[in-house]
Amino acid sequence: MVDVVIWAGWLLLGVAAGLDGASFGQFMISRPVVAATLAGAWGGAPQAGALVGLLLEAFHLRVLPIGAARYPESGPAAVVAGAAIALWPPGLPALVAAVLVGLAWEAVGGWSVHRFRLANIRRASFPAADRLPPERVERAHRACLRVDAMRAATLTLAGLALVALAAAVGLPRWGWDVRLTGAAVATTLVLLVAAAGRLFGPRWRSFVVGMLAGCAWWLGQTAWNAMR
Amino acid sequence: MERPPLSVTTRAGDIAAPAVGVTTPEARRAARCAACRLLSLQASFNYETLHGTGFAYALLPLLRYIYDRDDDALARAVARHAELFNAHPYLAPLAVGAVGRLEAEATDPMLIRRFKNALRSSLGALGDQLVWATWRPTCALAAVALLLLGVPWWIAVLAFLIAYNVLHLHLRVWGFHRGLRFGLEVARALRSPAWDRLRQQAAQVGAGLAGFCLVAAMAWTPAWWGAAPPVATPVFVAAAAVGTLWADRSRRLAIGLWIALAASGFLTGSKGG
Numbered sequence: 001m002v003d004v005v006i007w008a009g010w011l012l013l014g015v016a017a018g019l020d021g022a023s024f025g026q027f028m029i030s031r032p033v034v035a036a037t038l039a040g041a042w043g044g045a046p047q048a049g050a051l052v053g054l055l056l057e058a059f060h061l062r063v064l065p066i067g068a069a070r071y072p073e074s075g076p077a078a079v080v081a082g083a084a085i086a087l088w089p090p091g092l093p094a095l096v097a098a099v100l101v102g103l104a105w106e107a108v109g110g111w112s113v114h115r116f117r118l119a120n121i122r123r124a125s126f127p128a129a130d131r132l133p134p135e136r137v138e139r140a141h142r143a144c145l146r147v148d149a150m151r152a153a154t155l156t157l158a159g160l161a162l163v164a165l166a167a168a169v170g171l172p173r174w175g176w177d178v179r180l181t182g183a184a185v186a187t188t189l190v191l192l193v194a195a196a197g198r199l200f201g202p203r204w205r206s207f208v209v210g211m212l213a214g215c216a217w218w219l220g221q222t223a224w225n226a227m228r
Numbered sequence: 229m230e231r232p233p234l235s236v237t238t239r240a241g242d243i244a245a246p247a248v249g250v251t252t253p254e255a256r257r258a259a260r261c262a263a264c265r266l267l268s269l270q271a272s273f274n275y276e277t278l279h280g281t282g283f284a285y286a287l288l289p290l291l292r293y294i295y296d297r298d299d300d301a302l303a304r305a306v307a308r309h310a311e312l313f314n315a316h317p318y319l320a321p322l323a324v325g326a327v328g329r330l331e332a333e334a335t336d337p338m339l340i341r342r343f344k345n346a347l348r349s350s351l352g353a354l355g356d357q358l359v360w361a362t363w364r365p366t367c368a369l370a371a372v373a374l375l376l377l378g379v380p381w382w383i384a385v386l387a388f389l390i391a392y393n394v395l396h397l398h399l400r401v402w403g404f405h406r407g408l409r410f411g412l413e414v415a416r417a418l419r420s421p422a423w424d425r426l427r428q429q430a431a432q433v434g435a436g437l438a439g440f441c442l443v444a445a446m447a448w449t450p451a452w453w454g455a456a457p458p459v460a461t462p463v464f465v466a467a468a469a470v471g472t473l474w475a476d477r478s479r480r481l482a483i484g485l486w487i488a489l490a491a492s493g494f495l496t497g498s499k500g501g
Contacts, residue, residue, distance in 0.1 A: 023271040026317060028364070028392050033371045037381050050381035051450065057368055062479055064360045067314070067352070068275055092452060093497075096490050103483055120274035124281045131300070132307035134288050141285040144272040175496025176489075182453025183460040184489050187467045188482045189445040193372070194471030195478030197438030199365050200431040210439025217377070217440075218447040 009042045010083050011156055017075025018152020022065070022113070023145055030075030032056030036082035036102065043086025051095060052085045053078065056102045058189050061196040068117075073109030076152050077102050080159030087167045092181045093174035097166070105159050116151055120144055254293060261289035262328065263404050266321050277312045279320065284310040286320075290328035308337055315348050316355020318399040323347050325407020326414045333411065343412060350418050358427045359395070366434035367392040373437055376444040442468055 013035065020030040029035060033053040040049010056078055063071050081102030088094035124140035126132055174181070197207055265286040272281040284306050291309075295302040315323055323344060330340050371388035375381065406417045446464045449455045456464075471478050 022273065022317075024268045026270075027396070028367075028389065031368060031388070033368060033375070033388060034385050037385050041381065046381050050375055050384070051452070053381075054372055054375045057372055059479060059482060061365050061368055062475065064356070066356050066360060068273075068278060093493065095452065096486070096493060100486060100490050103486065117274050120272055121276045123274075124272035125274045125276040126281065126284075126307065126310040127277050127312065129307040129310065131303035132284070132310055133303055134292065134306050137281060137284050137288065137306055137310060141268070141272045141281055144281075145268055148271060172494040173497035174493050175499065176493045178453050179455070179457055181489070181493060182450075183456040183463070184485075185453070186445055186448050186456055187460070187463055188485050188489075189448070190442060190464050191467040191471040191478055191485070192482050193369075193438060193441045193445055194468040195475040196365055196369060197435060197442070198472060198475035199361060200435040200438065203432055203435035206432045206435035207439040210436035210441075211443050212439075213436070214440040214443025214447075218443060221447070 006043055007160065010039055010079055010160060011153060013039055013042065014076040014079040014156025014159075015149050015152045017079055018073070018109075018155065019145075019149055021073055021075045023148040030073075030078070032060055032074050032078040032081075032102070035075050035078035036085075039079040039082025040086050041082075043083055045086040045090070048085040048090060048095070049082040052081050052098050052102065055095075055099050055185070055189065056081060056106075058192040058196075059099075059103060060106075061192060062199060070114050071110055072103075072106035073113050074106055075109070076155040076159065077105035077109050079156055080105050080163060083160055084163040084166070087163055088171060091174070092176075092178055092185075093171050095185070096174075096181070097171055101159070101163065105155070109155055112151055112155055116148060119147070123147070258289040258293035259328075259404075259408065262286055262324060263321065263400070265289065266324060266400065266404070269317050269320050277310065278314040279317075280310050280313045283313045283320065283324065286324050287328060287331075290324075291331060294328075294332050305331060308341065311341075313344060313348055315351035316359060318359055318396055319351040319355045319403050321400050322403035322407045322414060322417070323351060325404045325409075326411050327407070329408050329411035335412075347415070350415070354418060354423060355399075358423060358430075359399070362427050362430045362434060363395055364392065366430050366437060369434060369437040369441055373441050373444060376441060376448055 017030040017035045019025070020027055029038075033050075033056075036053035036056055037046065037050045040046055040052060043049070056074070060072070060074050063074070065071050081098045084098040084101050085094055088098065124144050126137070126140075176184075200206075265288070269279055269282040269286055272285070273279060274281070287309050288306065291302055291305050295305060309327065313323075326347070327340060327344065330343065367388050370391060371384045374384035374387060407414055410417065446456075446461070446468075470481070474481065
């Protein structure tokens with residue numbers, strides 16, 4: 001019974017995140033830092049979910065949905081990744097695999113959004129009508145909303161099924177040293193955060209001030225730990 | 229109950245009412261309904277008319293109010309507004325409000341079309357620059373910084389959602405009211421230097437947060453793996469340089485790195501086991 005509630009929650013969150021991405025609201029529930037963290041917390045692993053959310057968010061920082069561009073879809077993918085980290089045995093292999101699943105599912109989601117928008121031409125495009133009954137526009141628009149919800153639900157369910165299958169089979173053994181793996185994960189984060197800094201133009205002074213604040217925090221934390 | 233016939237000028241006043249504070253309950257309801265429908269503007273996004281259908285869908289309550297008993301005029305107005313339109317979703321309320329006002333004033337449809345065409349590029353450019361390229365990454369970096377600092381996950385998530393949606397919801401409400409109030413004159417609101425100031429300030433904060441996160445990521449020692457070995461420091465510095473220099477390719481590069489990490493980790497593990 002508990003399992004059913006948890007899975008239904010993930011599915012609902014996936015649909016909400018899928019709709020939030022573009023079709024309804026855009027309150028940013030679909031951001032990885034929100035969706036993956038909430039999915040992890042719902043599955044009983046809030047810290048691990050937050051870790052996956054943080055890493056996927058870093059991957060997503062430079063994704064800009066400008067115009068009719070094609071871009072990876074973060075919402076349902078982040079829910080699947082958050083669910084994965086909650087379902088799989090805790091540890092670094094699960095973290096690496098969950099982020100990888102999230103990235104793969106983002107690409108699948110982006111492709112499905114592209115197909116959805118192509119299909120919308122048939123469903124809801126009226127470029128040269130002379131008269132258009134308002135009910136027709138309302139029907140078409142609401143149909144698109146329903147189809148997008150179904151798309152997000154299918155995407156989330158398929159992802160969750162894959163994750164459950166992997167949980168049943170078991171993840172392969174991990175061969176790397178834990179600290180080395182952690183350093184590799186942190187290297188990716190550093191790379192992505194540095195790239196995100198470029199989004200704001202050449203504001204080197206602010207960037208350096210931020211770095212100095214980071215150094216101060218680091219030194220303070222190290223001193224605090226030493227004192228304890 | 230049948231509504232008394234309204235002159236065009238009175239209707240315009242009614243439609244603009246949420247902004248100026250004088251209204252009939254029907255006009256207020258129509259404006260509220262249009263504002264709510266704007267939340268789903270992008271649901272029918274397609275590669276032919278882009279936001280066109282969503283725009284007509286959101287405008288419909290206002291059009292129904294304006295063309296109360298004239299079905300033919302309503303159908304013609306809906307067809308005009310279902311044509312190609314594109315704008316930033318948070319700033320589209322400005323266009324919907326302004327067009328609602330112009331329709332209520334019985335403005336020439338050709339002028340409305342030209343107005344929409346002129347407005348859409350400015351709304352798109354302003355929204356993309358301010359929201360997608362500045363505000364959203366700034367808020368996201370703030371959430372990342374909080375998580376790296378070890379703040380409880382729910383505080384980071386809540387802080388992100390609140391900070392981001394303050395501007396988001398403000399833009400929607402402000403835009404809709406401005407549009408209804410100023411109609412054709414709405415371009416003046418867009419030319420305000422306040423937007424550029426806000427973007428510049430948000431960008432300063434964003435750049436600072438990026439700098440902070442960079443150091444915090446290097447010093448990151450979660451319980452999962454503890455402190456990084458000393459050999460990692462030059463690797464971190466190199467990664468920061470690569471990210472800064474090849475920012476456009478960073479995502480692809482990082483995905484490649486991640487796949488290599490996963491493949492080598494699992495392959496080594498299976499051979500060793």
